Amino acid sequence: MPHDDRCIGVFDSGIGGLTVVREMRRRLPNERIVYFGDTARVPYGIKSPKVVTLFSRQIVDFLLRFDPKMIVVACNTASAAALPELEKQFDLPLVGVVKPGAREAVRAANGRPIAVIATEATINSDAYRRAIHSLLPRVPVHQRACPLFVGAVEEGRDSDDRVVAALAEDYVAPLRGLDPAVLVLGCTHYPLLKTAIARAIGSEVLLVDSAEQTAETVHAELNARGALTASPAAGNLTCYVSDNPQRFREIGQRFLGHPVVDVTWVSLDELVVADAHAPA
Amino acid sequence: MPHDDRCIGVFDSGIGGLTVVREMRRRLPNERIVYFGDTARVPYGIKSPKVVTLFSRQIVDFLLRFDPKMIVVACNTASAAALPELEKQFDLPLVGVVKPGAREAVRAANGRPIAVIATEATINSDAYRRAIHSLLPRVPVHQRACPLFVGAVEEGRDSDDRVVAALAEDYVAPLRGLDPAVLVLGCTHYPLLKTAIARAIGSEVLLVDSAEQTAETVHAELNARGALTASPAAGNLTCYVSDNPQRFREIGQRFLGHPVVDVTWVSLDELVVADAHAPA
Numbered sequence: 332m333p334h335d336d337r338c339i340g341v342f343d344s345g346i347g348g349l350t351v352v353r354e355m356r357r358r359l360p361n362e363r364i365v366y367f368g369d370t371a372r373v374p375y376g377i378k379s380p381k382v383v384t385l386f387s388r389q390i391v392d393f394l395l396r397f398d399p400k401m402i403v404v405a406c407n408t409a410s411a412a413a414l415p416e417l418e419k420q421f422d423l424p425l426v427g428v429v430k431p432g433a434r435e436a437v438r439a440a441n442g443r444p445i446a447v448i449a450t451e452a453t454i455n456s457d458a459y460r461r462a463i464h465s466l467l468p469r470v471p472v473h474q475r476a477c478p479l480f481v482g483a484v485e486e487g488r489d490s491d492d493r494v495v496a497a498l499a500e501d502y503v504a505p506l507r508g509l510d511p512a513v514l515v516l517g518c519t520h521y522p523l524l525k526t527a528i529a530r531a532i533g534s535e536v537l538l539v540d541s542a543e544q545t546a547e548t549v550h551a552e553l554n555a556r557g558a559l560t561a562s563p564a565a566g567n568l569t570c571y572v573s574d575n576p577q578r579f580r581e582i583g584q585r586f587l588g589h590p591v592v593d594v595t596w597v598s599l600d601e602l603v604v605a606d607a608h609a610p611a
Numbered sequence: 612m613p614h615d616d617r618c619i620g621v622f623d624s625g626i627g628g629l630t631v632v633r634e635m636r637r638r639l640p641n642e643r644i645v646y647f648g649d650t651a652r653v654p655y656g657i658k659s660p661k662v663v664t665l666f667s668r669q670i671v672d673f674l675l676r677f678d679p680k681m682i683v684v685a686c687n688t689a690s691a692a693a694l695p696e697l698e699k700q701f702d703l704p705l706v707g708v709v710k711p712g713a714r715e716a717v718r719a720a721n722g723r724p725i726a727v728i729a730t731e732a733t734i735n736s737d738a739y740r741r742a743i744h745s746l747l748p749r750v751p752v753h754q755r756a757c758p759l760f761v762g763a764v765e766e767g768r769d770s771d772d773r774v775v776a777a778l779a780e781d782y783v784a785p786l787r788g789l790d791p792a793v794l795v796l797g798c799t800h801y802p803l804l805k806t807a808i809a810r811a812i813g814s815e816v817l818l819v820d821s822a823e824q825t826a827e828t829v830h831a832e833l834n835a836r837g838a839l840t841a842s843p844a845a846g847n848l849t850c851y852v853s854d855n856p857q858r859f860r861e862i863g864q865r866f867l868g869h870p871v872v873d874v875t876w877v878s879l880d881e882l883v884v885a886d887a888h889a890p891a
Contacts, residue, residue: 371662372652377765382651382854385879479774482762485657494759497777574662599665603883 333557338363339549340399342390345373346485346579347519348405349586351428352568354546355403359559362566365397371573371599374481376450376518380412383452387413389602391421393571400558401426403549407518407541408450411458424552429453431548432515432541433462437470439537440512444471446536448503448528449517451476459517473509477502481520485582490526499524503531515539523585570594573602613837618643619829620679622670625653626765626859627799628685629866631708632848634826635683639839642846645677651853651879654761656730656798660692663732667693669882671701673851680838681706683829687798687821688730691738704832709733711828712795712821713742717750719817720792724751726816728783728808729797731756739797753789757782761800765862770806779804783811795819803865850874853882 339359341352345368352364367390369375375383387409394402401424404410404417410427418425436445447459454476463472479498488495506514514536516522522540529538553559560566568591572579576594583591619639621632625648632644647670649655655663667689674682681704684690684697690707698705716725727739734756743752759778768775786794794816796802802820809818833839840846848871852859856874863871 371658373657377653377855377858378651379855382879478766479759479762482759486758494774494777494781497774501774575657575659578657599662 332561334561335400335553335558336560336562337398337400338365340365340367340394340397340402341405342367342369342387342394342402342409343406343519344368344375344408345370346583346586347481349583349591350519350522350542351403351405351545353586353588354542355549356566356568358546358550359553360566361560361562361564363560364566364568365394365399366568366570367394368570368572368579370575370579374450375406375408376452376478376481378452380452380456383409384413384416387417388420391417393597393602395421399423401549401553403545404428405519405545408452411453411456424556426545426549426552428519428541428545429458429517430462431544432517432539433459434466435544436513436515436539437463437466439539440470442467442470443512444473444509445513445515446473446475446506446509446511446532447515447517448475448477448506448521450481451478453517459515471509473506473511475502475506477518477521480524481518484520484523487582487585490524490530495524495527499527499531503528507533511536513537513539516541568593571597573597573599612841614841615680615833615838616840616842617680618645618677620645620647620674620677620682621685622647622649622667622674622682622689623686623799624648624655624688625650626863626866627761629863629871630799630802630822631683631685631825633866633868634822635829636846636848638826638830639833640846641840641842641844643840644846644848645674645679646848646850647674648850648852648859650855650859654730655686655688656732656758656761658732660732660736663689664693664696667697668700671697673877673882675701679703681829681833683825684708685799685825688732691733691736704836706825706829706832708799708821708825709738709797710742711824712797712819713739714746715824716793716795716819717743717746719819720750722747722750723792724753724789725793725795726753726755726786726789726791726812727795727797728755728757728786728801730761731758733797739795751789753786753791755782755786757798757801760804761798764800764803767862767865770804770810775804775807779807779811783808787813791816793817793819796821848873851877853877853879
């Protein structure tokens, strides 16, 4: 059997991408994963495509040191703003979170309207609407930015919190009147508020979680390339962050579903130097 | 009369420092102000002192190009985390926002307990408690981090918003039981939520706004040094940001109280290069 025992690189603006890692580890328990969280520059969701692309390029260049067989852009904002540019610049398979989520939304909606909630930058990029319409033109797509959800999750709030309830009512309830069949959680933080979001949109609307769909895409792509690991040993997760490893460890546990053990701080200087050596 | 017609440099992690600029322009209408907002790396409030100090040093070095007579650190997090280090490294007058706020709080509280609300990083630095105790040892100081207030303001929410009301209830109301005489708004964003915060803490508690106090300190310091401008012409405000000048223009108006006209984008590359040339 063809196989590839190299690691998979994963990155996010911060901690949210660990929801994707959690799903990847469920489906691919033997793979080694190297994760980078850009906690010194988080969040990306309020920043411009230009800056998000610059940061993403620096991170991919950093991850290349680990000789990955694939890199997963586990951040909706970076997938929406930077993935096409990264695909031009780097010569290895890259998987983002937007296309897998869009594909599942189209499948599940069965021609009925699709709603998308995400960060400001992801909504402004229009990436979800474009991905959905490339699969099924003219299906109605309603998009709504929910900026404070990320901060609420980072702060440790969950679906039972009254601030989260007020936010969900504010952001999500107005989408109800548009009668969507599906609501895409277009940000890796949102699955942690699933219950409050479901309450605000109504139980008849199906929630699509990009994390699950992305993990399935990673599995399918590696399989198609004959690049799954042949190792019988349990895989592992090594994390690098640009700031606050202790905070990452503490909050990361909620995203990953179990303790985040191996976290190393990388200075931004080192990232920027990596970028200077990158192909132009 | 001795005078100094050079500009005053001001910086913040993003847009909040414009509340300080607003107060400075009220008191010092003839001064020229050069402002830097680090919108590519905002917010600082969830980041480590190490990273906040690195970013602040890069920004001071950038502002030195304009030959300022003074630099105002119009960001509580940077004042709390980086000011002592900046004072060691740079040879010009630096004014932060923590000491002016602390001084006014001590004056107004008259020996009674003082409450402080600020970002996570500012609270963790313990800078307000130290500044207050250096003036009046042993007065009770109660500190509380309010992380989501910044995002709420950046999103355009105000005191009448139900999410802000829920947040104020959550963050501020518990301080009531500690019976403070004064509540320090230890973040440049918070003055925009004054009404909601006053409602949650109770009308008998005096709110201290660091922006006003800082502007008074700037005035007093320049006056004492004979460094006020002698120019009879109206001053002006020139802004530089590391991302999203358009967004800065739009949201900045709410902070400044009138339109922000002159905004230029500066790439992070340029900041980092400036830093490489800085004194070690």
